Amino acid sequence: MTGGMISLKIRNSQQRNLIAGIMKDNYDHPTADEIYELSRIKEPAISRGTVYRNLNQLVEMGEISKLTMPVGPDHFDCREQNHYHFLCRKCHKVFDTPLEYDDSLNVAPGSMEGFRIEGHRLLLVGLCPQCAGIEKNN
Template sequence: MSTIRYSKQREAIKDYLKSVTCHPTADTVYLNIQKTFPNISLGTVYRNLNFLVEHGEAIQIDCGDGFVHFDGNPIPHNHFFCRACKCLLDIKMDSIEHIDIIANANFPGKIEGHTVIFHGLCEKCCQKEHC
């Protein structure tokens, strides 16, 4: 078993992800971490983001906008993606974990989780369009 070395850069990336709710892309993380670590490379940011995801300290979200977004909250929760302004938001709602049980009853394999991303217009865009 290999020991995982501590990394100030990885810790800064993790802290940044936990401090924001905007679900940033790797480029956004890079631009913000570069303020503290001016010599950090985009590749290092990608490697550390992937490390955090692989070790359950962050999640990645693909909402169909051509970018992978990252979330510092690895606890299962649902998201909303605005088709107009492209914001990605957390949705606070009762758990729908029971959907895995329903799906498993109708699927010959084994479902181990799900990802839910609701799509539509956020509150601000809905006000602009007079929803």
């Protein structure tokens, strides 16, 4: 029975490595379903549940970030440094912004005495250039 558990751990590590490899240097902020489709190219037998589980493990391990969106599915990000995002309200794509991260927002103002800020996120919402062009032409 122990042998089965070891092979399961090895398999999970291989699957997690596959997913981590897909995420490495992927700045397109893919959704879990997009990562699942990319995973199936290299490992056709991989299940959607396995991909979701491993994505959550990679998030817990701090190797990737999960971006919860106000509309549409969650996206995943491989960039380690703090930065801000833009969400297109029409196509639901997520983009990195060129805005400089403002560390001063991580200091609680006097009116928030007792609070400890550990970080912040900024999500700009609007239309990407492609969707703005489509709306303009309609």
